[in-house]
Structure formats: C-alpha cells, structure tokens
Amino acid sequence: MFELKELAGCLPAYKFIGKSNPTINDLAMDNREVKKGDLFFCIEGFTVDGHDFAAKAVEAGAAAIVAERELPVNVPMIIVRDSKRAMAIMAAHFYRLPSSAMHMIGVTGTNGKTTTTHLIHRILSDYAMETSIIGTMYMKYKNKEIKVKNTTPDSLTLQKAFSDMATEGVEAVTMEVSSHALELGRVHGVDFNVGVFTNLTQDHLDYHKTMDNYARAKGLLFSQLGNGYKENHQNIAVLNIDDPYFDLIETMTAVPIITYGMDEKADFRATEVNIHESGTDFQLCMGNRIYPVQLKMTGRFSVYNALAAAAASYASGVPIQTIQESLAAIQGVAGRFEKVDTDASVHVIVDYAHTPDSLENVLETVREFAKGKVSVVVGCGGDRDRTKRPKMAAIAEKLSDYVYLTSDNPRSEDPEEILNEMKSGMAHNNYSMILSRKEAIFEAVKNAEEDEVILIAGKGHETYQIIGDQTFDFDDRLVAKEALKERY
Ligand SMILES: CC(=O)N[C@H]1[C@@H](OP(=O)(O)OP(=O)(O)OC[C@H]2O[C@@H](n3ccc(=O)[nH]c3=O)[C@H](O)[C@@H]2O)O[C@H](CO)[C@@H](O)[C@@H]1O[C@H](C)C(=O)N[C@@H](C)C(=O)N[C@H](CCC(=O)O)C(=O)O
Ligand SMILES: Nc1ncnc2c1ncn2[C@@H]1O[C@H](COP(=O)(O)OP(=O)(O)OP(=O)(O)O)[C@@H](O)[C@H]1O
Numbered sequence: 197m198f199e200l201k202e203l204a205g206c207l208p209a210y211k212f213i214g215k216s217n218p219t220i221n222d223l224a225m226d227n228r229e230v231k232k233g234d235l236f237f238c239i240e241g242f243t244v245d246g247h248d249f250a251a252k253a254v255e256a257g258a259a260a261i262v263a264e265r266e267l268p269v270n271v272p273m274i275i276v277r278d279s280k281r282a283m284a285i286m287a288a289h290f291y292r293l294p295s296s297a298m299h300m301i302g303v304t305g306t307n308g309k310t311t312t313t314h315l316i317h318r319i320l321s322d323y324a325m326e327t328s329i330i331g332t333m334y335m336k337y338k339n340k341e342i343k344v345k346n347t348t349p350d351s352l353t354l355q356k357a358f359s360d361m362a363t364e365g366v367e368a369v370t371m372e373v374s375s376h377a378l379e380l381g382r383v384h385g386v387d388f389n390v391g392v393f394t395n396l397t398q399d400h401l402d403y404h405k406t407m408d409n410y411a412r413a414k415g416l417l418f419s420q421l422g423n424g425y426k427e428n429h430q431n432i433a434v435l436n437i438d439d440p441y442f443d444l445i446e447t448m449t450a451v452p453i454i455t456y457g458m459d460e461k462a463d464f465r466a467t468e469v470n471i472h473e474s475g476t477d478f479q480l481c482m483g484n485r486i487y488p489v490q491l492k493m494t495g496r497f498s499v500y501n502a503l504a505a506a507a508a509s510y511a512s513g514v515p516i517q518t519i520q521e522s523l524a525a526i527q528g529v530a531g532r533f534e535k536v537d538t539d540a541s542v543h544v545i546v547d548y549a550h551t552p553d554s555l556e557n558v559l560e561t562v563r564e565f566a567k568g569k570v571s572v573v574v575g576c577g578g579d580r581d582r583t584k585r586p587k588m589a590a591i592a593e594k595l596s597d598y599v600y601l602t603s604d605n606p607r608s609e610d611p612e613e614i615l616n617e618m619k620s621g622m623a624h625n626n627y628s629m630i631l632s633r634k635e636a637i638f639e640a641v642k643n644a645e646e647d648e649v650i651l652i653a654g655k656g657h658e659t660y661q662i663i664g665d666q667t668f669d670f671d672d673r674l675v676a677k678e679a680l681k682e683r684y
C-alpha cells in the first residue's frame with residue numbers, strides 16, 4: 197500500500213489534479229478488474245481507449261486515475277505524457293523494485309528467444325540458482341506454471357510476478373523480451389543485468405512498418421541496460437556478431453559487450469561445427485581456451501542459441517564446465533524441431549518456424565538429413581505481417597518437394613485469402629491448398645512416400661487454433677500422431 201502522492205513521486209514529471217491523497221491498495225489497467233482503492237491507468241490501446249473507461253473504473257471503486265488528459269471524474273488524477281510508461285515505473289515502485297532484487301536476463305531477437313531462454317534456464321538451474329522463465333510458452337517459477345497472453349506480459353502482470361518471484365526466493369529470471377514489449381514500454385523500469393541479442397530478420401512489419409524501426413525497438417533493450425536502480429554491479433550485453441544488425445545494436449548500448457558467433461573476432465566462438473541428424477557438436481573457443489560442446493539439438497541455428505546461452509550464463513557467473521554439462525543434457529524445447537514419435541517409415545517434425553528466416557533454417561536442416569522426399573505443411577497467422585506470406589511460401593517451395601498450404605491461426609482474417617497471398621509467392625504447382633489444418637496434416641501423412649520427412653511448421657508447442665474470435669483445441673503433434681495411426 198502507498199499514499200498516492202508518495203507513489204507518484206517516482207515519476208519524472210506529472211501534473212496532480214485533486215485535493216485528497218488517497219491510499220492506493222492495488223493497481224489496475226482494466227476497469228473490469230478494478231477493486232476498491234485501486235489506482236486505474238488509462239491506456240490508449242489498439243482496439244479501444246482506456247480513457248473511455250475511467251468513469252466506470254471510479255464507479256467500481258478506483259481511488260485515483262493516471263491518464264494522458266484531464267477527465268471528468270471526481271477522484272484525484274495524475275496526468276502524464278505516456279501512461280503506459282508511467283504505469284511501468286509506478287508498478288516497479290509499487291512492488292518495491294523486485295527486479296532489482298534478482299539477476300535479470302532479457303533475450304530479444306526475431307528467432308531463438310524461447311529456445312535460448314530455456315537453455316539459460318537449464319544452465320542456471322543446474323548451477324543451483326533458483327531461476328524462473330517468462331516467455332511465449334508460460335511464466336514458470338518454483339512449482340508454478342502460469343499461462344500468459346503475451347510473450348512479454350504487460351508491466352502490471354510482469355512487476356506483480358517479479359514481486360511474487362522475489363518473495364518465493366527466485367534468484368534469477370530469464371525472459372523473452374519482444375519488440376512489441378520494448379516499444380510499448382512493458383519492460384520500462386525492469387532492471388536487466390544481461391541483455392541478449394539473437395538475430396534480426398523479417399517479422400512484425402505490420403506493426404513496425406520498416407526493418408529499421410523494428411531494429412531500433414529491439415535495440416531499446418540494450419540502451420536500457422544500465423539505467424536500472426542497482427548499484428555496484430556491471431551490466432553486460434551479449435550480442436551475435438555474425439548478425440547484419442550487430443553494428444547497429446552495438447551502437448545502442450554503453451555497457452560492456454560479449455560477442456558470440458562463428459566470426460574470428462567473437463569472444464564466444466564456435467569452430468569445428470558438426471551438424472548431425474540428432475544433434476550438433478562444436479568447439480567453444482574463448483580466447484585460447486577451447487571447450488568441446490555437444491548438443492542434442494540439430495541445425496546451425498542451434499549452435500547460435502547454445503552460444504548465446506553459454507555467454508549469458510557465463511556473464512551470470514556460471515562456470516564453463518556446468519555450461520558444457522547442461523548443454524549436453526538438455527533434450528530440446530517443446531515444439532522446436534520436435535520429432536513425432538513413431539515406428540513408421542514416414543518422419544514428422546513439428547516446428548515453430550513462423551518467419552521466412554526460421555522456415556529457411558529449419559528446412560535446410562531437414563533437407564540435409566532427409567533420406568527421402570521432404571514435404572511441408574505450413575500457413576501464416578492472420579492479423580500479422582502480411583508481407584511474410586509470399587516469402588514463406590517461396591521458401592517452402594524452394595526447399596521441399598511438396599507444399600501443403602493450410603491455415604495457421606487465421607484470427608479475424610479470411611483463411612482462404614491468407615493462403616492466396618502465400619500462393620502468390622510460388623512459381624510451381626507442387627502444392628495443394630487445404631484450409632483445414634487437420635485435413636492438410638492427414639493428407640501429407642497419407643501421401644508420404646517411404647522415408648519422407650514432413651515438416652509441420654508454424655505452431656510448434658501451441659495447443660490451440662484461433663479461427664475468427666474462437667479458440668479451438670489443436671495440437672500439431674497429436675493430429676500428426678492420429679494421422680500416422682490411421683495410415684499404419
Ligand atoms: C497489439 C498489441 O500488442 N496489443 C496488446 C494490447 O492490446 P490493445 O492495445 O488492443 O488493448 P485494448 O483492448 O485496446 O485496451 C486498451 C486499454 O483499455 C482497457 N480496457 C479495455 C476494454 C474494457 O472494457 N475496459 C478496459 O479498461 C484495457 O485493459 C487496456 O488497458 O494490450 C494488451 C494488454 O497488455 C495485450 O495483451 C495486447 O496484446 C495482443 C494480445 C497481441 O496479440 N499482441 C502481440 C502483437 C504481441 O504483443 N506480441 C508479442 C510477441 C511477438 C514475438 O514473439 O515476436 C508479445 O510480447 O506477445
Ligand atoms: N537462432 C535461430 N535462428 C534462426 N531460426 C531459429 C533460431 N532458433 C530457432 N529458430 C527457428 O525459429 C523457431 C522459433 O524459435 P523460438 O521459439 O526459440 O523463437 P522465438 O524468438 O521465441 O519466437 P517468438 O517470436 O514467436 O516468441 C524455431 O522453431 C526454429 O524454427
């Protein structure tokens with residue numbers, strides 16, 4: 197609990213309107229969740245404007261309002277330039293800066309965030325650091341697994357979770373930081389110790405419009421490093437030196453940098469990379485010290501994820517021997533290059549590739565080891581970057597023998613229209629368009645030849661499909677199993 201004026205004191209600038217100084221019991225950003233004594237934040241969203249719900253919030257018991265303009269309500273008001281960022285800062289203070297009490301690792305980049313955070317989580321946990329994870333799949337700490345709506349949750353959810361984590365004895369947090377979160381201030385005021393950059397390729401241009409804007413949004417994580425509230429500790433940026441955006445990201449941070457990659461100049465460098473069907477091995481070179489690393493995850497991109505995780509863990513104080521052992525032990529991450537268990541001679545791999553770059557990487561890896569033909573079942577999400585649709589289809593066509601274009605999560609869009617946009621990127625006729633994802637998977641399995649590999653791309657670990665405003669149960673792995681069972 198805080199008095200309103202004391203809490204507002206953490207803001208860099210604001211205008212106070214009102215005579216009283218109520219006690220604030222809790223924070224809320226949705227009028228439907230307001231309780232008596234809450235501070236209500238009016239957030240201008242993409243769908244509606246939270247300022248329109250201020251009166252309802254007061255009716256529900258809000259003791260005060262934070263807004264970007266004066267509103268006709270009879271409770272004290274704090275007027276700020278940006279209520280999203282004010283909310284993030286006030287939430288951090290309301291929960292008494294919980295992120296400053298823990299070792300915070302933020303991972304950003306287009307691809308590999310979920311995988312890298314899981315690798316870091318495993319390494320830190322093996323080193324007996326009580327570690328939590330926040331990202332696309334869930335928020336997990338101690339024995340709690342909490343569902344999340346966003347890869348990086350809004351600042352209220354986030355700061356409240358940090359507070360609970362710190363209370364429960366969590367020592368380190370490894371979290372995905374999406375470009376949306378950075379741009380929308382969801383992690384404003386989070387005191388990161390280590391920032392990790394995986395890579396930058398096309399995605400989310402519906403939102404960011406240009407690659408430059410997208411890169412700048414990602415860069416915010418690194419410019420924010422070192423702006424926290426902790427004293428006497430050094431923050432570190434862990435950057436992929438092989439990525440074309442390395443130079444830009446490097447200029448955006450003032451903290452020391454550890455680089456990783458295959459480039460000769462990399463501080464954490466992989467050499468003698470050997471990629472095989474069920475894993476990868478390489479020599480990890482740190483100056484003149486060389487450590488062999490074995491991974492049970494295949495593909496060149498997995499080497500990058502492992503290097504990023506190794507560097508971030510090392511920067512967090514974990515000895516290299518633990519890092520080697522943990523990397524060798526981890527089996528993989530759900531829905532990432534996950535093989536569907538079967539005795540059949542047809543192989544099915546489920547993978548979360550939903551960008552042109554990830555699809556290309558994964559298909560190249562599949563092709564390298566496929567003894568027979570390669571087919572792909574793939575779609576593109578609705579209400580997302582439309583310009584990636586023809587590109588993903590072109591990549592699927594180029595790197596496989598047959599493509600089944602099908603629905604991903606069409607959301608509010610016409611599923612057929614999405615597939616037509618994909619089709620416009622294709623030159624040959626080795627494809628079918630099957631709107632129902634289940635039918636497409638069944639067809640792919642039915643038609644597969646001996647030793648064929650079917651890649652089901654785009655939904656990975658997801659256990660649902662969003663069509664219109666309805667969410668249905670759907671799991672590529674289970675559907676593929678059913679299809680295999682029907683055929684064999
Ligand atoms: C585009 C976007 O980021 N949208 C996010 C945004 O929703 P919005 O702007 O539509 O919110 P809104 O419905 O207009 O509401 C505005 C305000 O009014 C309030 N409200 C609303 C209705 C009402 O009756 N009463 C009320 O008080 C809301 O609580 C809110 O404070 O704020 C919501 C609450 O924080 C988010 O859940 C939502 O994410 C949606 C679900 C989403 O799909 N976001 C994607 C694009 C996203 O953020 N993705 C990244 C991952 C990308 C990656 O992995 O690469 C992520 O971090 O998840
Ligand atoms: N380092 C990488 N470079 C390129 N592609 C990758 C890399 N790591 C994983 N991938 C591919 O990208 C897919 C998504 O990986 P992951 O879930 O780890 O990424 P993410 O950044 O968390 O994605 P999202 O933005 O959806 O949260 C994987 O299924 C794989 O196909």
Ligand SMILES: N[C@H](CCC[C@H](N)C(=O)O)C(=O)O
Pocket residue numbers: 347550576577578580604605654655658
């Ligand atoms: N974090 C990504 C996930 C995309 C997954 C894909 N299955 C889709 O629904 O488009 C996004 O929200 O754009």
Ligand SMILES: [Mg+2]
Pocket residue numbers: 309310311331332333347372
């Ligand atoms: Mg993710």
